[in-house]
Amino acid sequence: MLxxxxxxxxxxxxxxxxxxxxxxxxxxxxxxxxDISLNWIEQVPLGGASGIVGVQRAARxxxxxxxxxxxxxxxxxxxxxxxxxxxxxxxxxxxxxxAPYGCGGASVPFALLTRAYMETYHVAREDxxxxxxxxxxxxxxxxxxxxxxxxxxxxxLAARPVSDPLGLxxxxxxxxxxxxxxxxxxxxxxxxxxxxxxxxxxxxRHNASRGVAMPLTFGWRDFRDDLYHAAxxxxxxxxxxxxxxxxxVMALLQLEExxxxxAGQASRYLTEDSFIPRDRVVHLNTSGGxxxxxxxxxxxxxxGLTEAVRQLTGQAxxxxxxxxxxxxxxxxxxxNYNRGLCAAAxxxxxxxx
Amino acid sequence: MRCGSYHRACRIVTxxxxxxxDLSTKQLARTSFGQAATRFARNIAGQNTGGDASGNWLLxxxxxxxxxxxxxxxxxxxxxxxxxxxxxxxxxxxxxxxxVLSITCLHVSVNTFYHRxxxxxxxxxxxMVAHDDGPVLLVFLDKSVTAVGSRIxxxxxxxxxxxxxxxxxxxxxxxxxxAGDIAATLVHKDEN
Numbered sequence: 001m002l003x004x005x006x007x008x009x010x011x012x013x014x015x016x017x018x019x020x021x022x023x024x025x026x027x028x029x030x031x032x033x034x035d036i037s038l039n040w041i042e043q044v045p046l047g048g049a050s051g052i053v054g055v056q057r058a059a060r061x062x063x064x065x066x067x068x069x070x071x072x073x074x075x076x077x078x079x080x081x082x083x084x085x086x087x088x089x090x091x092x093x094x095x096x097x098x099a100p101y102g103c104g105g106a107s108v109p110f111a112l113l114t115r116a117y118m119e120t121y122h123v124a125r126e127d128x129x130x131x132x133x134x135x136x137x138x139x140x141x142x143x144x145x146x147x148x149x150x151x152x153x154x155x156x157l158a159a160r161p162v163s164d165p166l167g168l169x170x171x172x173x174x175x176x177x178x179x180x181x182x183x184x185x186x187x188x189x190x191x192x193x194x195x196x197x198x199x200x201x202x203x204x205r206h207n208a209s210r211g212v213a214m215p216l217t218f219g220w221r222d223f224r225d226d227l228y229h230a231a232x233x234x235x236x237x238x239x240x241x242x243x244x245x246x247x248x249v250m251a252l253l254q255l256e257e258x259x260x261x262x263a264g265q266a267s268r269y270l271t272e273d274s275f276i277p278r279d280r281v282v283h284l285n286t287s288g289g290x291x292x293x294x295x296x297x298x299x300x301x302x303x304g305l306t307e308a309v310r311q312l313t314g315q316a317x318x319x320x321x322x323x324x325x326x327x328x329x330x331x332x333x334x335x336n337y338n339r340g341l342c343a344a345a346x347x348x349x350x351x352x353x
Numbered sequence: 354m355r356c357g358s359y360h361r362a363c364r365i366v367t368x369x370x371x372x373x374x375d376l377s378t379k380q381l382a383r384t385s386f387g388q389a390a391t392r393f394a395r396n397i398a399g400q401n402t403g404g405d406a407s408g409n410w411l412l413x414x415x416x417x418x419x420x421x422x423x424x425x426x427x428x429x430x431x432x433x434x435x436x437x438x439x440x441x442x443x444x445x446x447x448x449x450x451x452x453v454l455s456i457t458c459l460h461v462s463v464n465t466f467y468h469r470x471x472x473x474x475x476x477x478x479x480x481m482v483a484h485d486d487g488p489v490l491l492v493f494l495d496k497s498v499t500a501v502g503s504r505i506x507x508x509x510x511x512x513x514x515x516x517x518x519x520x521x522x523x524x525x526x527x528x529x530x531x532a533g534d535i536a537a538t539l540v541h542k543d544e545n
Contacts, residue, residue, distance in 0.1 A: 092384045095382075327422075337491075338491060
């Protein structure tokens with residue numbers, strides 16, 4: 001990132017990191033590893049919400065003058081045995097209430113949520129399948145995606161069951177990888193002559209579904225009006241939408257909660273090739289999402305953000321969409337016992353050069 | 354109150370012996386909260402069966418925490434009351450039932466102990482249940498319960514390491530028998 005921006009290492013005076021496999025190291029021991037002195041550090045352990053939350057905090061730090069150039073990095077390696085232990089020992093609730101039943105990790109909570117969503121809104125497996133097929137088509141132009149071969153509805157439906165109604169293609173493949181962005185003031189980016197975007201607004205909401213036995217909303221609805229108001233933009237102005245797709249049901253819920261369409265209706269606007277809510281094409285999960293690229297731990301929480309930045313700056317690694325100005329990115333993380341706890345979203349805008 | 358006791362031997366033999374079993378079952382180990390719930394359940398089971406409940410046991414109901422200040426009941430266990438933040442908590446056996454919120458049949462688990470490739474385990478059913486008194490529970494669910502919204506009876510039994518787990522079955526005269534059948538699979542699923 002520094003090389004691409006034309007920056008020397010000492011010019012980076014802030015570092016934000018998200019990684020579960022960084023342990024036992026931390027953001028500050030990483031600073032020593034990189035041999036850099038820093039004015040501002042942050043470590044965000046919020047899974048799929050980490051990227052947006054971290055960039056939001058970095059932007060506030062830069063605005064306050066605490067740091068001038070902050071590198072925000074999400075990265076993880078994947079070691080199967082460590083991963084299983086992590087998921088089974090995730091929290092005290094998980095240890096006592098989920099892992100003893102074989103329910104460590106995210107698949108069971110999302111299977112239960114998917115079934116509840118299907119029954120509440122009369123949605124079928126095929127409706128999720130269209131999203132997976134659309135994203136897989138996007139991934140075919142994206143060399144970094146681990147899964148690029150064509151996915152048919154027949155193959156989607158016939159995939160081996162994981163935790164029904166979830167089959168193999170509803171679940172992200174764990175992998176290793178990293179994503180990152182640099183956060184700085186606009187005049188610095190201009191002086192460097194690098195492509196950039198504006199962070200127009202961002203928001204986070206945690207434990208939003210408390211007190212609800214079987215929640216079907218997770219926090220975006222609570223802040224979406226404030227988010228769009230802060231950005232000065234309407235949902236209809238979003239050209240690019242990158243929603244967090246650890247499981248298809250979550251992608252649909254984010255589209256609905258963030259006001260792209262009505263609750264329970266997202267799949268009605270989805271075909272195997274397009275997402276067209278309100279008679280307007282929205283470019284959705286243009287890199288194929290985690291369902292195609294794989295989930296590189298907490299880096300999965302940065303993927304939508306980096307893909308949106310690439311699209312808006314004309315630097316997409318495949319699938320570059322034309323005439324795109326605004327992007328909505330959302331993240332979701334921390335499946336504790338039976339539900340996810342962290343919801344975040346950001347609106348970014350192409351800089352007019 | 355109905356209560357039963359199951360005394361089938363819990364024989365555990367894996368291909369590479371005891372160490373593999375230790376490694377695998379370590380992932381089932383509870384925190385101190387979960388262990389306290391087990392001790393409470395085991396005590397009641399011992400009293401009700403006239404023995405020490407050292408073997409397999411089955412208890413109607415579930416072990417919840419109750420706040421001594423505001424009487425709220427909650428689960429999973431925690432160090433303070435989520436309603437009033439009081440630390441004056443007690444364990445309580447609640448023999449109420451619940452309603453099924455959602456169901457899944459689990460074919461693949463991340464928990465090593467449940468890896469089907471390592472053991473001959475059939476896919477098993479997990480239910481998310483709204484207890485009549487509020488808490489939401491993940492339970493081993495009777496596979497004949499297939500409809501969301503079903504009323505179920507709840508039981509507590511030991512798993513393969515002797516810690517308590519919750520079992521949900523159809524309400525009615527066969528409830529205890531069904532719960533016992535599921536309890537038996539829990540302690541024997543590791544047997545080759």
